[in-house]
Amino acid sequence: MLRHSHLLPLAALLALSGCAGGASLGSGSNAVQVSQALPAPTVTTDTTDFSNYRMAPRDQVVVEVFGAPELKREGEVDAAGNLSMPLIGSVVAGGRTPAEVSTAIADKLRGRYLRNPQVTVNITKAVGQTVTVDGAVRDPGVYPVTGRMTLQQAIASAKGSSDLANLDNVVVFRRVNNQQMAALFSLKRIRAGQMPDPQIYGNDIVVVGENATRRFLRDVSSFPVGSFIPFIL
Structure with missing residues (x-):
């Protein structure tokens, strides 16, 4: 079971994910439960879509x-x-x-x-189950979970976070007892050793949020030098 002081209530998740422009959770939605405890997933017999799956030894x-x-x-x-x-x-x-x-x-x-x-x-x-890694990573996709996998390893499977990533805004979605649950983690603090690296299970979805400021600056840099950019207040 993952118990973490950095797992935030829904209001905080919405605020942070909205600013990041990436891992957003629908406001007022009953589809996702956000809690300070993210238990191990419930075993299911759902058929896996292997169209984006990255093959592994012994598959x-x-x-x-x-x-x-x-x-x-x-x-x-x-x-x-x-x-x-x-x-x-x-x-x-x-x-x-x-x-x-x-x-x-x-x-x-x-x-x-x-x-x-x-x-x-x-x-x-498949050897193991799969994890979907999406958002601000270099190679989004579906990757095998072989043995014990942590959040850092899951993101590394997708070739790491992109230059636009907001490392304080990484959301893990997991289905537990027929309920979709979500938790927010800070990859920056995990890398610094300030908090544990949580375990990732098969069928989890990891979404790395984007830094809105970095995206804006990247988009602005594509405009010709000296040109005016429409700005709405």
Whole structure:
């Protein structure tokens, strides 16, 4: 169970997230419960959407090539993150989405073996569950949770926070007892060792808020030098 003095009531979450321009929680919504305790999630049997999932070692997959049933491959990603295929050998799968692996396989088959290969890659079993990392990070997406993962590790999976990130405004969404819950964390204070790095579970959603001032300055820098910018009071 995550118990944290930095988990804020809903009014504070709304105020901070509104200023950050990123991880916003709907005002007056009954869909999200904000509490000072964010328990471990309830186990569910929901089907996971793997379209944006980054594959990991030991994930089990099925590869099919349209019109070439002899090239069908059922197996798992090896410890190095590679997938062994007939004719073309190893293909890098670790860190890639199923669509990206499909493209890589098709590229290797094209020309030498097939004129226009149509390849599909489906994940039949993931090693662990997944976490969605969104907002002001360098590579938003769905990533595997293998073993014990912390908030810092989840954000690192998305290649870290972006230059526009508000490190004091990181929201974790989690479903507990059929209720969507949320908590606000300061990545800046976690990195400084001023508060514990909370555990992240499968199906959590991590949203890193944006710094409104940094975004404004970035947008302004795109205007030609000497030009006037409309400003509404």
